[in-house]
Amino acid sequence: MAKQLSGAGLRGQVAGKTALSTVGVSGSGLTYRGYDVKDLAASCQFEEVAYLILKGKLPTQSELDEYKTLLRGRRGLPQALKDVLERIPKDAHPMDVLRTGCSMLGNLEMENDFSEQQQATDRMLACFPSIICYWYRFTHDGVRIDVESDDDSIGGHFLHMLHGEKPRELHEKVMHVSLILYAEHEFNASTFTARVCASTLSDMHSCVTGAIGSLRGPLHGGANEAAMEMIEGFTSADDAEEKMMAMLARKDKIMGFGHAIYSESDPRNEIIKGWSEKLAADVGDEVLYPVSVRCEEVMWREKKLFCNADFFHASAYNFMGIPTKLFTPIFVMSRLTGWAAHVMEQRADNRIIRPSAEYTGEDIRDVPPMSARS
Ligand SMILES: CC(C)(COP(=O)(O)OP(=O)(O)OC[C@H]1O[C@@H](n2cnc3c(N)ncnc32)[C@H](O)[C@@H]1OP(=O)(O)O)[C@@H](O)C(=O)NCCC(=O)NCCS
Structure with missing residues (x-):
């Protein structure tokens, strides 16, 4: 028989294992794969931390250079995705735009099997800023921007497309810090959403699309x-x-x-x-x-x-001149690393996540005929 609920919101209950991060464990505020987030934010670029979270180790200089070159090369958007983005109204919430953009990408560039999970993740990391800025600049400024910039970093790429000019060094640095801080946070609501979806052996785009929906709420990323x-x-x-x-x-x-x-x-x-x-x-x-x-x-x-x-x-x-409604999409551009790493971790040792509920409804009863119902 299932145990009784010990508290609302599953607070304090261990719902699975992870080697990705610790949150609030005995004095160590927040760690990613054993490194304190304060140290990572002080000395790393976001792409280094994404590599760490996704691949399990900090990259060497040549591995980082190679990874950044790979990501730079995947910033472009297929025309069919641009067509969809152009049809989304200006007053739509950018989180809904990203949710649709991610889902559409999954239609166009399907993850055929789990051997493609890293590739699918890298593509999303590279092109989520393009998706959000392409839609934003088209609907707000009436321009079709070139999303294939040669900016060094993901944060710099985002700011460049948003403002139409190369970002200042200070702003690019703050984007690195911000994206590092938001990258991973154990079994929060959106990550848990992604893991539940992954546990059904669903595809990466479905896991991330669901996670975006969870992050959107004001009690979480919003x-x-x-x-x-x-x-x-x-x-x-x-x-x-x-x-x-x-x-x-x-x-x-x-x-x-x-x-x-x-x-x-x-x-x-x-x-x-x-x-x-x-x-x-x-x-x-x-x-x-x-x-x-x-x-x-x-x-x-x-x-x-x-x-x-x-x-x-x-x-x-x-x-930094970022419109308020784009704040939560920046969180997505970063947390995507944590979500994808959790999906990969779930897939590597999977059992479908299917908890039980404490029933609070009626006792069993007969179905009355239609004529006897009020
Ligand atoms: C993050 C959050 C959802 C955690 O929820 P939680 O675990 O249920 O919160 P707690 O159990 O610690 O709440 C304890 C008490 O503090 C209150 N409280 C918590 N956060 C509060 C806030 N931001 N403003 C006012 N009161 C708050 C709660 O209402 C509760 O009061 P009660 O005992 O009278 O009901 C909650 O703090 C919150 O809604 N914060 C605002 C949204 C936010 O910033 N989310 C981003 C999280 S990273």
Whole structure:
């Protein structure tokens, strides 16, 4: 007989094994394959970390160069995919665009068998920025951009296509950090979605499409956009404090705060907060960053709730001129590495994921004839 539920949301229950990351385990905030994310964010490029997560080891210089060249060569989009993107309305949510783009790619470039899983993943890593920017620039600026840029990095490619000019070194560096911080996070909702899908022996594009749907919600990846919408409504730090106190009194949920696993802090926060501060100084901001810091102070003082990875990402992305509705798609461009690595791990030692439910419905009863129903 199945065990009773110990808590809502499967909190604290081990649902499988992974060698990819640890989250909040005994003092080590967040590790990818045994490396502290702080060290990775301080010294690595995103492509190095993607290689680590997907292939199990940090690349040598020549392996990294080769991997980046391979990814650069896969940025182009098939015409049939561009046709679909051009038909998606301007007011669609970019996460829905990516979900459709990923699914369409799966139709055009099917993963025929699991021996093609790395190839399918590399293709998505290379072309997800192209998908989102092609659609965005077509529907918002009326241009059909060339997505096959020679930019060195995935983050640089994204910024170049979005703004139509080569990104500054500072911005490309922040993109590396941001994509590293978002790359992997154990059995979070979207990754678990991908693993459940993988456990049926489904294809990589289906696993990633499902994961994108899970990431879209404001309780998960969508929190960075919701945080931005909140902080841009505050005119000063004092205004932020006053309005947040009112929100707390109403018991509103404040996006970008709290975490299902971490209990005292999110190790990714101090890193992206530091970069947000640098970007604020760079653009001469005197509102958004101080507002964000005050929000952090108020939440800790009033509720002992801390900023998660999403909160200071909001101001950092804003300072780089990234439209708010593209925040969560950037998360996808990064987390794709974690999702795909989990799919590969699930496939390597698979049993279909099929938990049981605690039944709370009616006792067994007879089906009444139609005439006896009210
Ligand atoms: C991340 C999140 C979904 C975790 O949910 P959870 O594990 O159910 O949260 P907890 O069990 O720690 O919540 C404990 C209490 O703090 C409250 N709380 C948690 N996060 C809160 C927030 N961001 N704002 C206000 N209150 C919050 C909960 O409502 C709960 O209060 P209650 O006991 O009176 O019901 C939750 O913190 C949240 O919704 N945060 C905002 C969305 C967000 O930033 N998501 C991105 C996560 S990386």
